[in-house]
Amino acid sequence: xxxxxxxxxTCSAPATFDIKLQKWRCDYCESTFEKEDLESSLASDETxxxxxxxxxxxxxxxxxxxxxxxxxxxxxxxxxxxxxxxCQNPSVIKSRFEGNFKPRYLIPFKITMADAKKMYxxxxxxxxxxxxxxxxxxxxxxxxxxxxxxxxxxxHAAGYIEGEGRNSSSHTSGNYRITExxxxxxxxxxxxxxxxxxxxxxxxxxxxxxxxIEPFNYNEICDFSMQYMSGYxxxxxxxxxxxxxxxxxxxxxxxLRKTLEGSGARYGSTTISTTxxxxxxxxxxxxxxxxxxxxxxxxxxxxRLMINGQTGKIYGExxxxxxxxxxxxxxxxxxxGLIIAAGATVLHVI
Amino acid sequence: xxxxxxKIQTVLITAIFFFCVTFDLFxxxxxxxxxxxxxxxxxxxxxxxxxxxxxxxxxxDAEFFIVTxxxxxxxxxxxLARSIFRENAGSNGxxxxxxxSMRERDINYTAFGSVFDRHRKRLDRIREQIGTKMxxxxxxxxxxxxxxxxxxxxxxxxxxxxxxxxxxxxxVLTFITVIILIFIHKGINTVDSKTYAVLGSFKLTNAIxxxxxxxxxxxxxxxxxxxxSGGGSRSxxxxxxx
Numbered sequence: 321x322x323x324x325x326x327x328x329x330t331c332s333a334p335a336t337f338d339i340k341l342q343k344w345r346c347d348y349c350e351s352t353f354e355k356e357d358l359e360s361s362l363a364s365d366e367t368x369x370x371x372x373x374x375x376x377x378x379x380x381x382x383x384x385x386x387x388x389x390x391x392x393x394x395x396x397x398x399x400x401x402x403x404x405x406x407c408q409n410p411s412v413i414k415s416r417f418e419g420n421f422k423p424r425y426l427i428p429f430k431i432t433m434a435d436a437k438k439m440y441x442x443x444x445x446x447x448x449x450x451x452x453x454x455x456x457x458x459x460x461x462x463x464x465x466x467x468x469x470x471x472x473x474x475x476h477a478a479g480y481i482e483g484e485g486r487n488s489s490s491h492t493s494g495n496y497r498i499t500e501x502x503x504x505x506x507x508x509x510x511x512x513x514x515x516x517x518x519x520x521x522x523x524x525x526x527x528x529x530x531x532x533i534e535p536f537n538y539n540e541i542c543d544f545s546m547q548y549m550s551g552y553x554x555x556x557x558x559x560x561x562x563x564x565x566x567x568x569x570x571x572x573x574x575x576l577r578k579t580l581e582g583s584g585a586r587y588g589s590t591t592i593s594t595t596x597x598x599x600x601x602x603x604x605x606x607x608x609x610x611x612x613x614x615x616x617x618x619x620x621x622x623x624r625l626m627i628n629g630q631t632g633k634i635y636g637e638x639x640x641x642x643x644x645x646x647x648x649x650x651x652x653x654x655x656x657g658l659i660i661a662a663g664a665t666v667l668h669v670i
Numbered sequence: 671x672x673x674x675x676x677k678i679q680t681v682l683i684t685a686i687f688f689f690c691v692t693f694d695l696f697x698x699x700x701x702x703x704x705x706x707x708x709x710x711x712x713x714x715x716x717x718x719x720x721x722x723x724x725x726x727x728x729x730x731d732a733e734f735f736i737v738t739x740x741x742x743x744x745x746x747x748x749x750l751a752r753s754i755f756r757e758n759a760g761s762n763g764x765x766x767x768x769x770x771s772m773r774e775r776d777i778n779y780t781a782f783g784s785v786f787d788r789h790r791k792r793l794d795r796i797r798e799q800i801g802t803k804m805x806x807x808x809x810x811x812x813x814x815x816x817x818x819x820x821x822x823x824x825x826x827x828x829x830x831x832x833x834x835x836x837x838x839x840x841x842v843l844t845f846i847t848v849i850i851l852i853f854i855h856k857g858i859n860t861v862d863s864k865t866y867a868v869l870g871s872f873k874l875t876n877a878i879x880x881x882x883x884x885x886x887x888x889x890x891x892x893x894x895x896x897x898x899s900g901g902g903s904r905s906x907x908x909x910x911x912x
Contacts (some may be wrong), residue, residue, distance in 0.1 A: 448851055485879070497889045507878040513871035534861045578863035584877035635857035645848065653837070653844040661836030665829045
C-alpha cells in the first residue's frame with residue numbers, strides 16, 4: 321500500500337500541519353514549512369517511497385508498513401490518514417486519495433485539539449441534564465481530530481407549495497367575543513440556486529449530528545492537498561455521490577419550501593398541504609472537512625458528539641441523566657412557585 | 671358562721687345570676703349577621719355561620735354580613751349589599767357583605783373601611799372564589815369561605831392565598847424551561863434556508879392568494895365589575911355571576 325510521510329527538510333523527522341501557524345512544523349527541530357516546500361521535499365526523497373501490500377487495488381487493502389519503524393499496521397478500510405500505533409509516525413495512505421477518491425476541496429483545521437477540549441468542557445457544563453461524570457477532564461482525552469469526507473452539491477431547485485393561509489381578528493359583541501378567521505388558498509412557485517450543500521460521505525458519521533455542526537466557512541475552502549492530512553486521522557468516503565443525493569433532496573426541498581413560505585403575502589398562520597420541489601443541474605465535488613469526535617458511553621449506549629474543526633460549533637448526543645432532570649424539575653418548580661407567590665403577595669400587600 | 675356563709679353565697683349567687691342574665695340578654699340581642707331569605711341554609715348551618723361571623727367580627731373589629739335573596743327588587747346586587755351594611759353597621763363602619771340573588775345568579779362582595787383597605791386588590795378574587803362554591807351549590811362552604819377570606823389579613827394569609835397561583839405559574843414556566851433545555855441538549859442547529867442559497871438567485875415565479883371562506887367563533891365573556899364607591903366611608907365592591 322502506498323504511504324506518504326511528510327518529513328522535515330532539516331532533520332527528516334515527521335512534519336505535521338500546525339493549526340495555529342497554518343504551516344507544517346517539525347515536532348523535533350520545530351522548523352516550519354510551506355506546502356510547496358514539502359511537495360519538493362517529497363519529490364526529491366527516494367527513501368520515502370512506500371511499502372506495497374499484497375494487492376495494488378489499494379482502496380480495498382487494510383494493511384501498510386510504517387516507514388519509520390517498519391511495523392505492519394492494520395487500518396480500517398476507509399482510513400486514509402493515520403498514525404503508527406507503535407511510533408506515532410503520521411502516515412497518509414496515498415492510494416486512498418487517488419482516482420475517484422481524490423478530493424477537490426479541503427478546509428484545514430483552525431481549532432486546535434486543546435481548544436476543542438476547552439470548548440467541550442464549556443459546552444457540557446451548560447448541559448444541565450448531562451451526568452456529572454461527563455463533566456470531568458478525563459473524558460475529554462478521548463477526543464480525536466478527523467478529516468471527514470463530504471460531498472458538496474451545487475444545484476438548481478424549482479417547485480411550488482400549496483396550502484391554506486389564515487388571518488384572524490376579534491371583537492366583542494355584548495357578552496361574547498367574536499373571532500373571525502378568513503381562510504385563503506395559497507400557492508407559491510419559485511426557483512433558487514444552492515451552492516456547496518454538504519452531505520457527509522461516511523456511513524459511520526450520523527447525518528443529523530454532521531448537519532448540526534454546520535455551517536463551515538467556505539471563505540477558507542482551498543484545493544485539496546495531501547500534506548494537510550499529515551498528523552490527522554482521515555477517512556475516505558464509503559457513501560458515494562449517488563447515494564448521498566438521497567440526503568441532499570430533502571434538505572434542499574426543505575430550504576426552498578421555507579423560502580417560499582416566507583415569500584408573498586403574509587398570514588397569521590399557514591398550513592402547507594403540498595410541496596413539490598425538483599432539483600436539476602446537480603454538480604458534485606468531493607471534499608474533506610475538519611471535525612473532532614468524542615464518543616461517550618453512558619448506560620451501555622453510545623453518545624456521539626462532534627465539534628466543527630474550523631468554527632468550533634458543537635453538536636451531539638450529550639448523555640442524559642433522568643435523575644438530574646427530575647431533581648432540576650422539582651427544585652425549580654417548588655422554588656419558583658414559592659418565589660412567585662411571595663412576589664405576588666408583596667405586590668398585593670404594598 | 672352558717673348565716674354568714676349563706677349570705678356570701680347569696681351575694682355570689684346573685685352576682686352570678688345577674689351576670690348570666692346580662693350575658694343571656696346580650697346573647698339574645700346579638701346582632702343578626704345572616705339574612706337567608708333564599709333559604710339556602712339549614713338552621714344548623716345558619717347557627718354555625720352566624721357564630722363564625724360573630725367570631726371574626728370580634729377578632730377583626732369589623733362587621734360581616736351575608737344576605738341572600740330569591741330575587742332582586744328595585745335595587746341591584748351592590749345596592750342590596752350596601753343597604754344591609756348601612757342598616758346593621760352604620761355608614762362609617764368597617765366590614766364586608768356577601769350578597770347573593772338566586773334568580774339573577776348575582777353575587778356581590780363589598781368591603782368597607784379597614785377591611786376594604788386590606789382587600790382592595792383582591793375583591794374580584796374573593797368574589798370569584800366564593801362564586802365557584804356557589805356555582806357548585808356548596809352554599810355552606812361558600813359562606814364559610816367568605817368568613818375565612820374576609821378575615822385573612824397579613825403577609826402569611828395572603829401568601830397562602832397566592833400559593834396555588836404561584837405553583838400554577840411555576841408549573842408552566844418549569845415545563846417550558848425543561849422542554850427548552852431538553853431541546854437544546856444536543857446543541858442548536860444554525861443552518862437555515864438561506865445558508866447555502868446563492869445570493870439573489872431566488873425568484874418567486876407565481877403567487878396565488880384566493881379567498882375561500884370566513885369562519886366565526888363565539889366565546890362567552892364572564893363579566894365582572896369592581897370598584898370603589900362614593901360616600902363618607904372607604905369601600906369597594908365586586909359583582910359577577912355564579
